[in-house]
Amino acid sequence: MRWIAALTALSLAASAGAADMSPPPEIKPAAADPLAAPRRLIAAKDWVGALAALRAQPQAGSADWHNLMGYTLRKQATPQFAEAEAQYLEALRIDPSHRGANEYLGELYVMKGDLAKARERLAVLEKACPSGCEQREDLQKAIAGAAK
Template sequence: MKALLLPTALLCAALAVQAADTPGASPNVPQPTVQDRLANARKAVARNDWSGAMRELNAALREDPQNADVHNLLGYTYRKRSSPDLVKAMDHYGMALKINPLHKGAHEYIGEAYLARKQLPDAERHLAELEKICGGPACEEYQDLAKSIADYKARN
């Protein structure tokens, strides 16, 4: 009987060490992918659940720090939450554009952030970039930023 207990105990110890080496992992439970986390963050944003979006996006960023979509949505979340942080928003938009200079969403959102900072020429520069990328009114991002700029001009 003792001969059977020792191998069983060793096996259990080995499994415990393996589980301890995988932080946050549960056996047979798939971990969310970056795309899963982005989808969850978009759902949280739709509910104005900014902390839930931040949680998902920061986890996605740890997994894929060079993901332009993650940086873009992080920027959006920083800009839209109840206490906006335009500096962090601009940092993430800038990173998204560094990773992918043709990222239409990042051009739209950074343009809107520039308007929030009363920097119309910079917003218009990103509108011009969108015109080059997608042919002007042919894309939603161009239309949205153009409308934001027109509204800004009407108010100021």
């Protein structure tokens, strides 16, 4: 009888241990950046490749996508200012406080010699980041350089 009790105890212990041996919950990776490839191409200054990558995966509702498209169009060997401006404006329609789009649109205006419009973008960035941010500082430098 003792051996039956011992066997039962071992059996219960084994099944309890088996419950502890279940596999851990599945850990899902963070969502991948859908704009990672164009960002890498932009970082490498491969404007043609970045433009192709962006056009291959249009994202009409993404302010980031429109901002990167505008930036890429502006940086082409032959800048496409009108199309770049339209992309920046669409990014700002989606997200009016988008720092990158405000900075890059301001830089586009500096390139076109329209410092009044560039200063309008700077005013938006001053409100968006009153303590300062990279985008605000970069646009300030671009305006200061053009005003000399």
